Amino acid sequence: MTKEEVGDGRDDMDVDRDEIEVRQGIVELGFDTNYLKLYYGKLFPHAEMFKWMSYGNDGKHPACDQSYIGRREFSFTLENDIYVRFQSFNSAVELENSIKEKCPFKIDIGPVYNVDPAKRHAYAQAGDNVFTPVERELIFDIDITDYDDVRYCCSGADVCLECWPLMTIAIKVIDTSLRDDFGFNHILWVYSGRRGVHCWVCDGRARRLTNEQRAAITDYFCVYKGNDNSHKKVSLTATALHPFLERSSKVLTPFFEEKLLHSQNLFASEERFEKVLELIPDESVAAQLRGEWQVKPRSSTSGEDLNVVRWKRLKTKMKAPGLRRCCEEIVFSYAYPRLDLEVTKHMNHLLKAPFCVHPKTGRVCVPIDPDRCEEFDPTTVPTLSTLLEELNREGLRDDTENEWDRTSLGKSISFFTSSFLQPLLKSCKEEMESSYNAKVQQSKNSLSW
Numbered sequence: 001m002t003k004e005e006v007g008d009g010r011d012d013m014d015v016d017r018d019e020i021e022v023r024q025g026i027v028e029l030g031f032d033t034n035y036l037k038l039y040y041g042k043l044f045p046h047a048e049m050f051k052w053m054s055y056g057n058d059g060k061h062p063a064c065d066q067s068y069i070g071r072r073e074f075s076f077t078l079e080n081d082i083y084v085r086f087q088s089f090n091s092a093v094e095l096e097n098s099i100k101e102k103c104p105f106k107i108d109i110g111p112v113y114n115v116d117p118a119k120r121h122a123y124a125q126a127g128d129n130v131f132t133p134v135e136r137e138l139i140f141d142i143d144i145t146d147y148d149d150v151r152y153c154c155s156g157a158d159v160c161l162e163c164w165p166l167m168t169i170a171i172k173v174i175d176t177s178l179r180d181d182f183g184f185n186h187i188l189w190v191y192s193g194r195r196g197v198h199c200w201v202c203d204g205r206a207r208r209l210t211n212e213q214r215a216a217i218t219d220y221f222c223v224y225k226g227n228d229n230s231h232k233k234v235s236l237t238a239t240a241l242h243p244f245l246e247r248s249s250k251v252l253t254p255f256f257e258e259k260l261l262h263s264q265n266l267f268a269s270e271e272r273f274e275k276v277l278e279l280i281p282d283e284s285v286a287a288q289l290r291g292e293w294q295v296k297p298r299s300s301t302s303g304e305d306l307n308v309v310r311w312k313r314l315k316t317k318m319k320a321p322g323l324r325r326c327c328e329e330i331v332f333s334y335a336y337p338r339l340d341l342e343v344t345k346h347m348n349h350l351l352k353a354p355f356c357v358h359p360k361t362g363r364v365c366v367p368i369d370p371d372r373c374e375e376f377d378p379t380t381v382p383t384l385s386t387l388l389e390e391l392n393r394e395g396l397r398d399d400t401e402n403e404w405d406r407t408s409l410g411k412s413i414s415f416f417t418s419s420f421l422q423p424l425l426k427s428c429k430e431e432m433e434s435s436y437n438a439k440v441q442q443s444k445n446s447l448s449w
């Protein structure tokens with residue numbers, strides 16, 4: 001395969017497997033500009049992304065806002081960390097052509113502004129127009145590096161199947177609350193390509209939240225009331241837990257006891273159990289447990305896991321008055337979702353678009369089904385090189401079906417379309433219809449009056 005063939009985007013199906021293997025050696029993890037060109041040319045769901053960002057404003061309904069999509073910021077990160085911000089697109093073709101031409105290593109999505117972000121300077125010169133965001137999905141960013149003090153299998157950007165369940169449980173807790181407590185329906189969870197997850201809440205009501213309202217929602221999810229110098233990260237002081245925390249506790253406690261305790265060996269060494277003991281406010285109780293655990297652990301007669309034995313022992317000590325909430329506080333300290341609060345609070349934060357390819361891992365940022373999030377395995381997410389290999393293996397086809405259906409990306413795109421995009425667009429149309437009818441009715445009323 002020559003470079004020219006990649007460039008014109010037509011003859012690139014003759015990538016042969018040997019060539020791929022040679023290239024795999026070169027690019028190591030499967031990230032390569034030519035691969036990326038093929039990916040954007042054949043697999044990236046341009047039209048679906050554009051439909052999503054249009055939220056039903058496709059010009060087909062009299063109540064459509066024709067300027068809507070053109071006021072959305074797209075940001076591209078090009079090779080060598082060149083950022084191209086404040087781009088806007090008025091049609092799916094425009095978006096697709098620009099992506100194919102610039103071949104961005106990363107695509108970020110920003111807010112919808114009051115004016116076309118690409119023309120913000122012209123508007124500013126024209127008068128007192130303040131360039132400001134007016135709509136933005138409610139977004140959440142959860143990064144496993146924020147759990148480094150409670151996971152012992154990996155650190156930094158690394159992630160494995162022992163620590164990934166921390167992300168799974170975060171999805172469960174936040175998703176349930178967004179639906180049950182806030183009544184949101186159109187929620188998209190996306191793997192960030194390496195070490196975390198992103199959440200996009202796309203209901204009209206969520207998109208129109210002010211920064212103040214976003215901050216209030218952030219506070220709702222915030223159980224960390226300490227500061228960096230305090231060991232205690234969670235304080236559940238109220239006599240009765242808020243229903244949200246009560247419900248979260250019912251999810252987090254079994255996860256902590258049945259999974260996290262032994263997967264992370266939370267009590268296996270003095271250094272580790274000290275971290276737990278620091279969370280016990282009663283110094284004499286902590287000292288007693290420390291004393292017991294510092295002596296060489298006896299082999300448990302029941303054959304039970306050391307972590308489980310120590311946790312059970314700790315629980316029996318927590319029956320004392322004043323320590324009632326302590327077990328829950330420990331569970332929350334280790335397992336409660338750790339959100340990047342700044343991302344959620346402000347409308348103008350950029351967030352990586354779904355279906356981007358992570359430049360370090362080569363993995364595609366695929367959606368995660370929150371109802372089946374425990375099945376999600378970040379180590380088997382399609383990579384750029386495996387996808388192109390799959391395309392190549394299947395050979396050329398004449399029919400016009402989507403090329404992605406021939407690859408392992410197909411099921412991710414069809415999940416995105418059928419479970420997220422279609423219901424979202426249906427509700428956008430209904431919202432548009434009802435606000436239009438209300439306006440028509442209003443003008444009728446004013447006429448007859």
Ligand SMILES: [Zn+2]
Binds near residue numbers: 154159162163164
């Ligand atoms: Zn790990």
